[in-house]
Amino acid sequence: MEKxxxxxxxxxxxxxxxSVVSRTxxxxxxxxxxxxxxxxxxxLSEHTAPFDALVMVLDGRAEIAVSGTDHTVRAGEMLRMPANEPHALRADEPFKMMLIMIRS
Incomplete structure (x- = not known):
């Protein structure tokens, strides 16, 4: 990718x-x-990350659970997942996202 x-x-x-396909x-x-x-x-099964993460939905729809609360996310929407909070994801249909992990 050109800068x-x-x-x-x-x-x-x-x-x-x-499958789940990823590309950094x-x-x-x-x-x-x-x-x-x-x-x-x-x-993705429930896990935690030591950094804040931001999900930008590119296509489709998924359920993302953060600290036990379910969120339905769709193309064009974003969701913040705070550091050290358990979260999981399930694609209700083919689903694409951009995950932005912010280390602090």
């Missing part, structure tokens, strides 16, 4: 049946930006 070139993040990661597009000491494509029904 000064506009790009469509959704086009940079493709769905694969029965930026990685620095201060944080990472990773693209994900989830096949319908796929997800």
């Amino acid at each position: 000064t070139q506009a790009f469509n993040p959704s086009a940079m990661v493709e769905y694969q049946e029965g 597009i930026a990685e620095k000491d201060t944080g990472t930006v990773t693209l994900f494509a989830f096949a319908e029904g796929q997800g």
Whole structure:
């Protein structure tokens, strides 16, 4: 990816049946930006991260649970996941997101 070139993040990661696909597009000491494509029904089991994270939904719909509260997220929406809070994700349909992890 060129530093000064506009790009469509959704086009940079493709769905694969029965899988979760990820692609890191930026990685620095201060944080990472990773693209994900989830096949319908796929997800991430509950876990915690030591840093705040911001999910930007690029395509589809998913349920994201943060500290036991479910959130339905759709294309064009964002959700903040605070550091050290348990969270999990399940794709209700094919789902793409950009995960921005902010290290502090």
